[in-house]
Amino acid sequence: MTARAEHVPVGLSPIALVVHKRRWYCDTPWCAQNSFTEQVAPIGDGARMSESLRDLVAVEIGDQLRPVAEVAATHRIGWQAAHAAFAGRADEVLGRPLEPVAVLGLDETRRGRPATGSRRMATGSLRPTLGTPG
Numbered sequence: 578m579t580a581r582a583e584h585v586p587v588g589l590s591p592i593a594l595v596v597h598k599r600r601w602y603c604d605t606p607w608c609a610q611n612s613f614t615e616q617v618a619p620i621g622d623g624a625r626m627s628e629s630l631r632d633l634v635a636v637e638i639g640d641q642l643r644p645v646a647e648v649a650a651t652h653r654i655g656w657q658a659a660h661a662a663f664a665g666r667a668d669e670v671l672g673r674p675l676e677p678v679a680v681l682g683l684d685e686t687r688r689g690r691p692a693t694g695s696r697r698m699a700t701g702s703l704r705p706t707l708g709t710p711g
């Protein structure tokens with residue numbers, strides 16, 4: 578049996594792994610699994626991409642924020658496969674316990690004495706509110 582999986586590209590050249598797997602047969606009469614295929618580490622059962630490419634796809638989508646469709650097209654894999662690689666990694670990362678807090682503080686950016694009046698959020702300009710009409 579031949580398994581083919583997309584792999585991490587070298588430069589601009591796409592790479593595919595082609596592995597010839599042996600099929601083994603069991604002649605024990607009461608065996609429920611009569612035959613099975615040899616397992617090959619870099620390519621999971623029925624997988625269309627190598628584990629290395631799965632990691633790369635997850636990083637490109639999750640860390641580099643590239644669109645799923647673009648990453649899928651780049652690596653010649655389906656959208657669903659690219660998304661599954663990302664989602665698998667995300668589940669793994671989100672499942673980890675949080676690091677203990679080292680520094681706790683307020684998100685306060687003002688320096689010096691507080692200004693009188695209110696600051697407009699969009700422009701940052703100061704509008705006096707005390708002692709002036711309107």
Ligand SMILES: [Zn+2]
Nearest residue numbers: 603605608610
């Ligand atoms: Zn058996």
